[in-house]
Amino acid sequence: MLLHGPIDTSGLLKQVACDEAGANLLFTGTTRRTTGDVITDWLEYEAYQSLAETELHQLRREAVTTFGLTGCVIVHRLGRVAVGETSVAVAVSAAHRQEAFAAAAWLMEELKRRVPVWKQEVGPTGAAWIHPEPADQSDGAGR
Amino acid sequence: MLNQTDHQNVPAGTKSQVTVHFFAGVAQLAGQRQICLHPQSPTVAGIRAALLAALPQIEPLLSRSAIVVDGRYAAADETVEMAAEIAVIPPVSGG
Numbered sequence: 412m413l414l415h416g417p418i419d420t421s422g423l424l425k426q427v428a429c430d431e432a433g434a435n436l437l438f439t440g441t442t443r444r445t446t447g448d449v450i451t452d453w454l455e456y457e458a459y460q461s462l463a464e465t466e467l468h469q470l471r472r473e474a475v476t477t478f479g480l481t482g483c484v485i486v487h488r489l490g491r492v493a494v495g496e497t498s499v500a501v502a503v504s505a506a507h508r509q510e511a512f513a514a515a516a517w518l519m520e521e522l523k524r525r526v527p528v529w530k531q532e533v534g535p536t537g538a539a540w541i542h543p544e545p546a547d548q549s550d551g552a553g554r
Numbered sequence: 555m556l557n558q559t560d561h562q563n564v565p566a567g568t569k570s571q572v573t574v575h576f577f578a579g580v581a582q583l584a585g586q587r588q589i590c591l592h593p594q595s596p597t598v599a600g601i602r603a604a605l606l607a608a609l610p611q612i613e614p615l616l617s618r619s620a621i622v623v624d625g626r627y628a629a630a631d632e633t634v635e636m637a638a639e640i641a642v643i644p645p646v647s648g649g
Contacts (some may be wrong), residue, residue: 440649456648459577459641462625463648476636487648499649519649527622528648529578540579542615 412467413460414488423502427482432504434511435482440499442492450489450534453493459527463487470518478514480505484517487528498530505541570596570636574613575604580619580642581635583604583612599630608624619644 424437442454471483482504492498501518505511531540555595575588589608593600598621606613620643621628627643634640 457578458645458648459575459622461621462641462643465625509571523646523649525646525649527577527643527646528643530647531578540582542579542618543561543647 412486413458413463414486415490416488418486418488418497418500420497420500421498423484423486426484427502427504429481429504431506433506434508435504436502436508436515437512438501438515439497440519441497442493442494446532449532449536451494451532451536453491453531454489454496454498455531455538456487456489457529457531458489460489463527469489470521472523473521474503474514474518478503478510478517480510480514483518484506484541485522487522487526489528522547529530572601572634572636572638574601574641575639575641577641577643578647580615580644583615584609585596596613596634596636598632600629601634603629606640615644616642633635 420437422437424435425545429487437543442451444451448468462509467485467487469505474480474483475482480503485503488498499522501515503511503514531538571590571615572594573588575591576584576586581587591601591604591608601642602616602623605616622643623632624642630636
């Protein structure tokens with residue numbers, strides 16, 4: 412899902428908890444101050460919201476099927492996200508930790524590749540939209 | 555009701571009008587969030603050509619962007635209904 416305000420990360424683990432889960436995992440991506448020589452004051456996110464919601468739902472379905480998850484929640488924040496704040500959160504639960512770790516890593520890679528969300532880095536030298544080259548999926552601001 | 559004057563201003567051979575939505579760096583280069591076009595060809599390729607003619611400054615990102623029609627990534631030769639929702643999707647950077 413997409414949110415325009417802060418993400419309640421602690422609540423996400425409760426959402427994926429169930430009696431069949433032996434592993435519960437929460438990943439959060441946060442705004443980093445320094446990337447190489449670039450100082451970031453905040454990130455500004457925007458999305459093609461209808462398609463982004465569709466892609467996030469599809470990612471969730473694929474992850475549950477592929478990794479046999481017992482629970483899965485993906486949340487991306489839009490608008491201004493200050494240094495230290497969470498822009499994206501993935502919570503998964505599974506019977507065993509291997510599936511949970513693999514699913515969370517896969518979800519983040521696919522989210523960064525498929526979901527139509529964009530970040531603008533804003534700092535002392537100005538603002539710049541990030542549009543990574545195909546060979547640079549880390550876009551210099553990778554989690 | 556069709557406005558006769560507007561109708562006469564549409565270039566010969568055009569089918570109708572489409573609205574294309576922009577995001578992120580494409581919107582910044584375009585200086586606007588959307589544009590109404592009269593593509594000569596009612597295809598994705600025709601829309602790309604019309605975009606470049608109207609907003610040549612977006613070429614660096616348009617060439618790396620996908621075109622989405624009604625929530626679905628569309629091929630170049632795909633025919634587009636004029637009432638469709640069309641968007642330019644530059645390389646994404648979420649997360």
